[in-house]
Amino acid sequence: MKDLILAGRKAERSVIEVNGVTIGGNEIILMGGPCAVESSLQMSRSAETVKEAGGKILRGGVFKPRTSPYSFQGLGLEGVNYLVQAAKEQGLLCVTEVIDARSLDLVIDKVDIIQIGARNMQNFELLKIVGRIDKPVILKRGLSATVEEWLLAAEYILSAGNSQVILCERGIRTYEPSTRNTLDLSAVGVAKELSHLPVIVDPSHAAGRRDLISSLSKAAVAAGSDGLLIETHPNPAEATSDGPQSLTPEQFIQLAQELGAVAASVKRSFTYGRHQPDTIESLRAQIDSVDQTILKKLADRMQIVRKLGDQKRLDHVKDSNRQKEIVQRLVNLATELELPAELVKKIYPLIFEFGVQSQIKNRLAQEKELDRTIYPLGSK
Numbered sequence: 253m254k255d256l257i258l259a260g261r262k263a264e265r266s267v268i269e270v271n272g273v274t275i276g277g278n279e280i281i282l283m284g285g286p287c288a289v290e291s292s293l294q295m296s297r298s299a300e301t302v303k304e305a306g307g308k309i310l311r312g313g314v315f316k317p318r319t320s321p322y323s324f325q326g327l328g329l330e331g332v333n334y335l336v337q338a339a340k341e342q343g344l345l346c347v348t349e350v351i352d353a354r355s356l357d358l359v360i361d362k363v364d365i366i367q368i369g370a371r372n373m374q375n376f377e378l379l380k381i382v383g384r385i386d387k388p389v390i391l392k393r394g395l396s397a398t399v400e401e402w403l404l405a406a407e408y409i410l411s412a413g414n415s416q417v418i419l420c421e422r423g424i425r426t427y428e429p430s431t432r433n434t435l436d437l438s439a440v441g442v443a444k445e446l447s448h449l450p451v452i453v454d455p456s457h458a459a460g461r462r463d464l465i466s467s468l469s470k471a472a473v474a475a476g477s478d479g480l481l482i483e484t485h486p487n488p489a490e491a492t493s494d495g496p497q498s499l500t501p502e503q504f505i506q507l508a509q510e511l512g513a514v515a516a517s518v519k520r521s522f523t524y525g526r527h528q529p530d531t532i533e534s535l536r537a538q539i540d541s542v543d544q545t546i547l548k549k550l551a552d553r554m555q556i557v558r559k560l561g562d563q564k565r566l567d568h569v570k571d572s573n574r575q576k577e578i579v580q581r582l583v584n585l586a587t588e589l590e591l592p593a594e595l596v597k598k599i600y601p602l603i604f605e606f607g608v609q610s611q612i613k614n615r616l617a618q619e620k621e622l623d624r625t626i627y628p629l630g631s632k
């Protein structure tokens with residue numbers, strides 16, 4: 253297909269890793285939550301449901317591009333905080349839709365994934381803007397968009413520099429009024445044939461009615477979808493948005509219990525339940541987070557060492573006895589923690605070396621500064 257320079261098919265399918273969750277790998281990723289964020293309690297309950305089911309990502313709209321201007325327009329920034337907090341409570345990631353540059357600015361540092369809704373699929377300026385961020389983007393298929401138009405919309409994001417695009421089929425407008433939209437499951441296969449990008453399915457917006465969601469979800473997995481984006485609400489009868497298509501918590505959990513067998517039938521995996529097996533990706537995400545802590549603590553240490561250096565004579569910065577004491581204490585601790593003593597003996601001399609260096613550099617810089625204030629014209 254013309255102009256699918258970056259979105260077009262490649263030898264390998266794209267796999268998107270986001271904070272320990274892999275989209276486009278073997279595992280089917282379940283995402284769920286209400287259409288709109290309404291309250292902190294509603295989000296906590298939704299997050300519990302998603303977690304209980306084995307879901308990985310919590311959804312919730314805070315900027316709602318509603319068909320009618322008189323419908324609930326979303327809680328904005330207040331809602332983002334409910335979404336993020338609820339996701340954190342359950343160890344889930346979260347996704348929300350943005351509608352313009354301003355709404356993106358408000359959520360970019362808070363959520364894990366950004367969604368571009370169906371109505372904005374051809375908002376090319378917005379596509380270019382999310383093309384410049386470093387976060388995955390779920391790109392919903394437009395209400396009446398062909399697969400080609402959808403992939404070209406993805407091309408806008410990719411060509412602006414963001415390679416993390418996830419396509420989402422959510423039903424298209426047809427002449428059939430018995431469902432809200434017609435879920436185009438062939439589009440999953442077609443998009444995967446034409447492009448390397450992961451494809452997920454949102455059966456909720458497609459059907460518009462909860463009685464069809466379970467079967468459509470299973471069909472989507474069988475058709476090759478990499479994930480599901482399903483609406484669930486603690487009390488759908490009271491939802492401010494899209495109540496009729498929201499699953500009750502029990503229905504959502506029931507569906508998740510049945511999903512593993514369907515996934516296995518097409519050689520994919522889905523694990524129901526709170527306790528998920530460790531994957532290479534989730535373990536790596538944990539390691540990355542520990543590494544960050546180690547480095548931040550090293551930076552704190554360095555800062556203290558520099559301050560301490562200010563109290564020493566420049567020619568007495570290094571203190572070998574103190575270094576020996578530290579190593580001995582840490583060797584003992586390492587043994588208690590079942591770490592090799594060698595680790596401490598190898599790492600700490602390096603840390604001291606950089607500490608002493610930074611003390612000396614810091615003192616020299618201070619003396620230079622002092623010189624400049626005493627001899628401002630350099631007449632020393």
Ligand SMILES: C=C(O[C@@H]1C=C(C(=O)O)C=C[C@H]1O)C(=O)O
Nearest residue numbers: 557560570571574575604607608
């Ligand atoms: C921080 C000091 O200065 C130097 C750096 C040390 C460190 O990084 O822990 C230890 C001893 C000194 O060689 C100190 O004297 O305690």
